[in-house]
């Protein structure tokens with residue numbers, strides 16, 4: 001399979017986001033969901049979170065991932081962890097998968113793009129639509145880029161290519177407007193930011209050194225350069241928020 005920026009940068013991470021697996025699992029523990037409860041992991045990436053949900057909580061996980069190379073990585077990871085029977089890999093975008101797979105007891109969306117469907121970008125609309133796919137008393141575990149105050153407009157536009165992000169207070173207000181209860185809300189420590197963005201960049205640079213003639217190398221280098229420049233420049237204005245919401 002042709003190598004992609006995603007598959008190189010995210011391979012091996014337990015969580016392909018600037019937050020630790022412990023922080024995520026600590027919140028999942030608070031749901032006290034029973035074994036066999038259904039979790040949808042939207043944008044499952046390299047599959048570390050999906051596998052942990054099945055392994056540590058016995059959840060039946062639908063790992064929704066739009067890129068085929070990442071979907072393959074999730075399958076491999078689930079098999080290696082002995083939980084392939086509890087992790088179903090759904091290799092498509094969430095827009096087409098959600099209706100079919102709902103209702104869920106838990107929806108996880110960590111760093112996903114337009115998880116409720118194309119063009120649905122306001123936080124309140126996203127939360128309301130995800131909530132509609134939850135069973136009653138279901139849970140939404142949400143993690144995403146979070147503005148620290150007002151960013152320079154060009155930075156907002158570049159980062160906004162993938163979604164409309166909110167401040168910490170903005171995510172909380174949107175959840176409440178969508179009828180969700182806030183059970184936990186926090187910002188990941190700066191060290192998690194460095195571990196993730198620094199680690200991803202190192203992996204891609206190492207790959208470029210080892211594979212200089214690969215036909216995909218020029219585009220992967222451009223993507224890595226853009227990502228590093230954006231997140232280095234944006235660092236003073238960006239953080240990663242992690243939230244557990246409950247549908248009452």
Ligand SMILES: C[S@@+](CC[C@H](N)C(=O)[O-])C[C@H]1O[C@@H](n2cnc3c(N)ncnc32)[C@H](O)[C@@H]1O
Nearest residue numbers: 015016043044045065066093094110111112113
């Ligand atoms: C930043 S990674 C996060 C992976 C994972 N959630 C984690 O925290 O480890 C985002 C991944 O989600 C996938 N993705 C983003 N939005 C998606 C969507 N709406 N439907 C399916 N996959 C999506 C991307 O292809 C990418 O592999």
